[in-house]
Amino acid sequence: MSRIILLAALFILLAACQPAERMHSHKFLAFGTIVEVKIYSADEKRVRQAFTAVEEEFRYMDRTWTPWKPSALMRVNNLLRTTEWFSVAPSVRPLIVKSSRLARQSDNLFNPAIGKLVELWSFNDASKLRTTPPAREAILKLVRRNPVMADLELKGILIRSRNPAVMMDFGAFAKGYGIGAAIRTLRRFGFDNALVAAGGDIQVIGRPGKRDWRIAVKHPRERGFIASVDLKPGESIFTSGDYERYFMVGKTRYHHILDPRTGYPARGVISVTVIHNDPATADAAATALFVAGPKDWHRIARRMGIRYVMLIDDRGRIHMNPAMAKRMRLRKNLRATIITSKPL
């Protein structure tokens, strides 16, 4: 009997020597939204340092990549209008390179060159919500000038635009790129089990203990969640929806996801959720597939190398590829038509 008590006491003492791994969480504001960083670790001091580093990094990216305030990107946009060669800021160049590739893959349905159109619709400023759409002629004038990322020419650190209508807005891409950068910072700090979420878009690495990261996907129209999904280490999940920034005219919803082909909000879709290992790609793809719509999303997803898609159309029907349907746990009492596509 005394041996059991002795063993138990020894076990408790030994357990006390090892600081337990637990979840640490930190939230702050960047990119006009809430950013949350979660780290599963026992090293509290190092966790605090990493939180500071990630927050500083997000603030830097936010200041640098806004096209609407004085920033490195604003300078680049202003000089692109001249159509002459100039040196591009090193903080902006990687975004241009990566987003140009994604724009090409998406047939320019993801098009960060339409900043002027975004500005015309006032979707760049939450405090200036419109009550009516802009004049049709003003919209069509910008569409006809057809600004695309392929109008840019890059030679080392030099850049020029062949089309003065190009104005880059990385609103559908910077958050994803930023989450990826934050995750790389956490890895440099030696953390292998962490989550970074910015305004509902998420990337995870490792696992919180012995289970997977559990993510709930919010229903785009109803209260609560539409589904839940476990993310594998390294995966990110991004959703683009028509509910984030919009105004109503009668029963018509004018939302912020613009179709570069028409200059008007993309029609036919309520939300698109994408799972992919690279958060910048997931971010761009969620927008591109939203614009592609219920008929063309599958082709664009293939072109962009996306393996998991859930699209909810404007009739509430849920379109998924078989691999996504397999892992999405839809809410039990959900009344919706599920359309499973061909494999991606």
Next chain:
Amino acid sequence: MTRADRILLVIVLALLPLVYLAFWRPARAGDTLVVWSPVTGEKRYDLRHDRTLRIPGNLGVARIDITGGKARFIHSPCHGKQCIQHGWVGNAGDFIACLPNRVSIEVRGHGQRFDAVNF
């Protein structure tokens, strides 16, 4: 079975309900409301103290009512008013995000169901 085995068995059986409570219990009532706004940042409120919060967001001031350990939006300057239609939240992990106004509330406590919400 020796005397030591019997003692061990009793201890293990006694611990079982605790293990159940720790790992398999259903969603449990939360104790703290975490409110997020781009204007005020994160603020925490005790769910046991009834009160009405006035939280400024991107579009204007939202009003959140805390009563009897639960919380709900009662006013919001957004168009859709989905945040108000959502009704009460009270279990740990429950959350409402008013996306247009960027004000979100989350119930914290033991028994959190998800690590994050994608929207």
